[in-house]
Amino acid sequence: MTIGVLKEPSPETRVSVLAETVSALVKKGVTVWVEPGSGDTAFCPDADYEKAGASLRERSGILSSADLILAIHPAADLLSAKPGTILIGVYQPLFHVSLMKEWASANITSFSLDMLPRTTRAQSMDVLSSQANIAGYKAVLLAANTYGRYFPMFMTAAGSITPAKVLILGAGVAGLQAIATAKRLGAVVEVFDARPAVKEEVMSLGAKFVEVEGAADASKAGGYAVEQTDEYKQKQQARIAESIAKSDIVITTAQIPGKKAPLLITAEMIAAMRTGSVIVDLAAATGGNTPFTKNNETVLSGGVRIIGDSSLQSTMPSDASKLYGKNVLNFLQLLTTKEGALHLNWEDDLVKGSAITSEGKIVSERIAVPG
Secondary structure, X not given: OEEEXXXXXXXXXXXXXXXXXXXXXXXXXXXXXEXXXXXXXXXXXXXXXXXXXXEEOOHHHHHHHOXXXXXXXXXXXXXXXXXXOEEEEOOOOOOOXXXXXXHHHOOOEEEEHHHOOOOXXXXXXXXXXXXXXXXXXXXHHHHHHHOOOOOXXXXXXXXXXXXXXXXXXXXXXXXXXXXXXXXXXXOEEEEEOOOHHHHHHHHHOOOEEEOOOOOOOOOOOOOOOOOOOHXXXXXXXHHHHHXXXXXXXXXXXOOXXXXXXXXXOOHHHHHHOOOOOEEXXXXXXXXXXXXXXXXXXXXXEOXXXXXXXXXXXXXXXXXXXXXXXXXXXXXXXXXXXXXXXXXXXXXOHHHHHHEEEEXXXXXXXXXXXXX
């Protein structure tokens, strides 16, 4: 089997696999082709790939001849891959149904790792978690760098400095890492999440959990967030408004698969924040958790800076690529034999759950195909 690794389009700095992962694949008998320059922005030069056993191959050659192609994003030229080619990446198919239909028509088999069932067995392949961990960490550092005051408390001869108050909306992987990072920097942290089950984990990290009663049961949602009732949303907004008025930093992480990000912070809440406060919105790519969020931009509303960034993991390209590559390698174990030959086991719930297109049609049950 031949696996091709493509260079990601700018501004993406990550690569699907680093040289260390290529070495593991080559040891299994897999032939690996790498597009020149693929790992440059992740600090993995072509020479490292060649030393690991890969061959450099132009993009067109990979698309026309590789059996399986690793590409994080759904680049336009992936449609030119030969029929039967397997694509593995993070394609957000719930938002790109028309593109998935084009891939199906081109007889491309695709697996989107953001669609993996959130089960214990899938943890080693969970790209959402490995990348969200980085995003949560960097969100706090970005906020601290933007915020014009100290995070920790200081008592000096010149006077005392009170610690920054940080509010984190969402206690998933990104939120939990943000809590831990903000606490290490000396901030006072409050956390809101619609899932009461995360309270214990939040408190174990030293943060205060803001409770709102009446949340919809998310226990059967496979680890994802769920839509809430209007009554709950009103209670939610009242509690958030109370916390946000005394917060210096707000980090939002709330997203719902296949839907626009929920609006958690209103214009009125932002107006109540003091001048110099910072909001980092990690849900920017799907609309954001504030009415002013713009992805990849910093917006000033009154005296509050709102930073929209859904790709903070790309600011740590080497470690992000290392973790992503390990996730991919673990997933590939499901698609290959011990000798490195391709074998798609459609009875495996992880293979079936992450499959989007195969044999000329969309096979994911989670995608509603119009018509």
